[in-house]
Amino acid sequence: MNFLSLLDRLSTVDAPSAAAPRRDLLRQLGQAGARAAVAAVPLALALATPALAATTNTSLDATVLLLKLEDLLVALYTQALATVLANPAQAAVRPNFQLILQQQQGHAQFLRATLATAGLTPPTAPAFDFSGRRNNAANPELFPGVMSDYNAFLQLAQQLEDASASSYLGQIGFFASDKQLLSAVLRMQLVEARHASHLRTLRRTSPSPIAVKSWPSTADPAPSPAVLVPSPAGGSNAPVGIYSFEANETQRLGNNTVVPFPTVLTGANAVQFRSIAEAFDEPLPTAQATALLAIFG
Amino acid sequence: MSDSSFFGSGALERRTFLRVVGASAATASLVLAGCSDPAPEPTPTVQNQLLLGESDTGLLNYFYLLKQLEVAFYQKIVDTPPSNLVAGDKAAFDDLRDHGLAHRETLRFALGASTYETRLERPLAFDFSSIVLTSRVGVLTAAQQLEDLSVAAYAGALPLLVAPTTVALLAKIASVEARHAAFVRDLRTPGTFAGNDVVVNAGALQSVSLAKTPVQVVEEAKAFFLPFVVVTQSLPSA
Structure with a gap:
């Protein structure tokens, strides 16, 4: 649970269920004026509120998460264009990254405006550190050479763009009651997926080519170092790479029925065995997306 | 009366x-x-009218029809590749066809007995006479058109679905479609993965995917459906 979900929880206590989706977000946001009052709610009360754990995020929480994600990507390409991508050897691909940066800035601008228009003060971007040292030189360098070695940069950028497309997928459920915002988020997600595809194409076609496909595949060489996130199994389970989610081969319909791929993809419809996992991009759950962002800022 | x-x-x-x-x-x-x-x-x-139905079922039929078209296209390339296709291209078209099959069969399974095809005497045979299937540039050009159109179709119609679970499932497919589109564009012309013909500003929205309504999509693709005419009026528009 975080502040915004508590806010929403309190605001919905005596509010009618959302008949007008657009108003729902505005109502939530309007409550932000009561920030001081809500912040004064004793912690004990918050803890005593039942069933608040992790499942009560709102479209606001989701917007804040996606804004931090976009801020991270803006910082990644801003820093890289000033360092590793300023190398004349990368002159040919530099315009690609300028375009991606410009599009990420557009997304961040929209998300910030969405929050501001409705009364929240949008969070400012943290000082992102892509070495993994958390801006402390005494900490170990998790991702060496990212801003000096093109291949190290591409490897991290691929993971972050894939995680971006997946983080968007993990948040769209929180926008179900606001079709306008849902539409915007879906359309930004599709641009993130294009970026992710391009980063993978760049790795495959770089002077030191890595045989990744343009979509996550179990055939891809695993990145090393990998960006690790908490295991969905929780507890003391070892952290997992983001591609562990992409290996999923089970798709479900709304009524929880499993799509019977072994039955329907046979005969003339037979596919390569890796294709079922490749054919679907998977959501990165909120807890994992949040933890991933916290690695860098 | x-x-x-x-x-x-x-x-x-x-x-x-x-x-x-x-x-x-x-x-x-x-x-x-x-x-x-x-x-x-x-x-x-x-x-010769294809009726897609209404509400979420109609939209599923719409996505199903587009996916059938895409798979039929890739199947033709896999079966009879242009002579100047290179080895890497062939492997990629195998992947694109296979992903399409997984998507198509997911949509068919979701529709069950509600596919538009139950109203047809025989399955639709798509008409590819409007595109060039005999050269690398021809198939890449057509693949880019179909993939970009598919992405724009999802961008335009996913928000029209009522059931959030269906949105979630189809968004996972749409995301891979966007990867395909960027891949094919880069294969044809490196660096065009997210050009301003497919990533647009719209009002307050900055750098979002181009979105097309079912009416716009069907109009662009109508040559492939001939002699059938796809009727979109019954689909939701908001």
């Missing part, structure tokens, strides 16, 4: 009316003849 009772008749709903207004003069005269009798439902077998 007055106009008001014509439109108020439960037996001839608005969607049915829209379905028949595009029909031939002969069919139109049948409908007019029907005005003298409030009871009969016009027969739904208007020649």
